[in-house]
Amino acid sequence: MTDVLPNQTNRAIVEKEEMYRNIVEYSVEAIVIHVDYEIVYINESGAAFFRASKELLIGRDVLSVFQPASHEMIKKRIQKGMTGNELAPLIEEKVIRADGTTVEVELYCRPVIFGDRKAMQTVFRDISIRKETEKILRDREKLASIGQITAGIAHEVKNPLTAVKGFLQLLKESHSHPYLQTMENELDKALMTLQNLLQVSKPDLQDEPLVPIYFYKELESLMLLFQDKLYNVEVEMDLRDPEKWILGKKNLYLKAFFNLIKNALEAISEKGKIKIIHYCENQWIHIQVTDTGVGVPKEKLNMLGTPFFSSKADGTGLGLTQVYTTIHEHGGHISVDSKLGEGTTFYIRLPVNR
Ligand SMILES: Nc1ncnc2c1ncn2[C@@H]1O[C@H](COP(=O)(O)OP(=O)(O)OP(=O)(O)O)[C@@H](O)[C@H]1O
Numbered sequence: 001m002t003d004v005l006p007n008q009t010n011r012a013i014v015e016k017e018e019m020y021r022n023i024v025e026y027s028v029e030a031i032v033i034h035v036d037y038e039i040v041y042i043n044e045s046g047a048a049f050f051r052a053s054k055e056l057l058i059g060r061d062v063l064s065v066f067q068p069a070s071h072e073m074i075k076k077r078i079q080k081g082m083t084g085n086e087l088a089p090l091i092e093e094k095v096i097r098a099d100g101t102t103v104e105v106e107l108y109c110r111p112v113i114f115g116d117r118k119a120m121q122t123v124f125r126d127i128s129i130r131k132e133t134e135k136i137l138r139d140r141e142k143l144a145s146i147g148q149i150t151a152g153i154a155h156e157v158k159n160p161l162t163a164v165k166g167f168l169q170l171l172k173e174s175h176s177h178p179y180l181q182t183m184e185n186e187l188d189k190a191l192m193t194l195q196n197l198l199q200v201s202k203p204d205l206q207d208e209p210l211v212p213i214y215f216y217k218e219l220e221s222l223m224l225l226f227q228d229k230l231y232n233v234e235v236e237m238d239l240r241d242p243e244k245w246i247l248g249k250k251n252l253y254l255k256a257f258f259n260l261i262k263n264a265l266e267a268i269s270e271k272g273k274i275k276i277i278h279y280c281e282n283q284w285i286h287i288q289v290t291d292t293g294v295g296v297p298k299e300k301l302n303m304l305g306t307p308f309f310s311s312k313a314d315g316t317g318l319g320l321t322q323v324y325t326t327i328h329e330h331g332g333h334i335s336v337d338s339k340l341g342e343g344t345t346f347y348i349r350l351p352v353n354r
């Protein structure tokens, strides 16, 4: 009876240790333990996060996962963390994974005892989705406020111009003069620009009914409109999931995809390729429009969608504003990836109805 108890206690301790080990091992957080910067332990989520096997990661210098510019700062934090008992405040950093991709993380460090050694535990939390959502919201707010201002101005300027046009017509009836027709033509152009601006900056003004739209079919038909411009351009259509549809304002959408394809074609000066992809995943319809055109300089990427931003001599800079506002109005997302001299891809995600 006397030696049964210690055995039971021992077993209980071993079981508890196993339980805690499993909690850390299978935690959803990526946990790394390092001694003197050398990684001595990494859990399952950690290995998956860094896209490498545990064997490859254990023994590596923990600083090597950070960008060189951050090494000194991280080193100081680890040194400070090892001496103090407080949990260092969370920081946001970029780390490099085994496959070379970088990802934004939130991380905190805390000293722990590992075996019999004093070690440091670092927890990495992937915040790339949160960052992307924050950026989308910021861009959307920016676009919404620009849209409101431009719509306000367009409205104010359009009314007096329409009055001038009315008087000009009256004048034409009583006095004929060759300049009057030129004046009217120029006025019509100005009014058309304002009308376009109003349309793109306030798409909700258009009370088009919501109808089921099968993009699979519409994208094919849209391409036909560009037949005469496809002389030097190869078109690849990878359209899947034809039965999926969304409820939306069809004319706005057709105009939006027309604008995207038109931009793609205009970006290709000589020979090139346009690829259109359509598929459904996780209740979203994904549409991608890729071209092998001139691309957009990195510092200009943020400007895409802003009214009147154009690099073309005869461009209005309203095409993409219409695209962005249409997608956002329908609860969708749009993002762009571009490399100067290589090409551009617009990624669109729309909530599916079936
Ligand atoms: N596929 C693309 N490749 C390279 N640059 C692009 C692409 N799409 C848009 N851009 C850039 O974004 C700018 C704005 O595009 P947007 O469609 O709003 O206006 P635009 O094409 O200049 O004029 P409009 O659409 O009135 O003809 C373009 O002038 C171009 O610089």
Ligand SMILES: [Mg+2]
Binding pocket: 259, 262, 263, 315, 319, 320
């Ligand atoms: Mg355009």
